[in-house]
Amino acid sequence: MDQVIEILIAAFLVISGIFGFVGSFGLIKLRSTMQRLHAPTKATTLGVGGVLIASMLYFAFFEDKLSFHELLITLFLFITAPVTANFIAKTYLAQRVPQSDLPETECDYGWAIYDDPPGQN
Numbered sequence: 611m612d613q614v615i616e617i618l619i620a621a622f623l624v625i626s627g628i629f630g631f632v633g634s635f636g637l638i639k640l641r642s643t644m645q646r647l648h649a650p651t652k653a654t655t656l657g658v659g660g661v662l663i664a665s666m667l668y669f670a671f672f673e674d675k676l677s678f679h680e681l682l683i684t685l686f687l688f689i690t691a692p693v694t695a696n697f698i699a700k701t702y703l704a705q706r707v708p709q710s711d712l713p714e715t716e717c718d719y720g721w722a723i724y725d726d727p728p729g730q731n
Contacts, residue, residue: 615671619664626660629653643702651695659684 633654640646662680669677700723703712709724719725 612671615667619667622660622664622667626657626664628657629660630657633657644699647695647698647702651691655687655691659687662687 636649662684666680
């Protein structure tokens with residue numbers, strides 16, 4: 611049983627290393643900000659999350675401790691990474707893309723980064 615758990619932990623670490631490498635390589639090699647946005651928010655997040663899950667498994671099975679720290683960090687990471695990507699994308703649009711270049715919205719008002727939402731005075 612211990613060998614199966616060791617293989618599972620090793621698999622998490624190897625896969626996490628691959629995701630981390632691909633995310634870091636993408637951050638260096640991709641040219642524009644919008645392309646670079648995907649490398650750290652997707653691949654590297656999965657890499658760090660996999661390492662934290664491997665750490666949780668190790669402490670749960672070999673040290674007989676439940677570690678909620680890693681679980682909380684993993685959940686926080688997976689929740690905040692998309693929010694961060696959204697903020698970076700909105701900032702890029704506001705600074706570099708004129709409103710006339712954006713497609714029309716299907717709402718009564720336009721893009722939130724250019725127009726105030728309804729009900730605002």
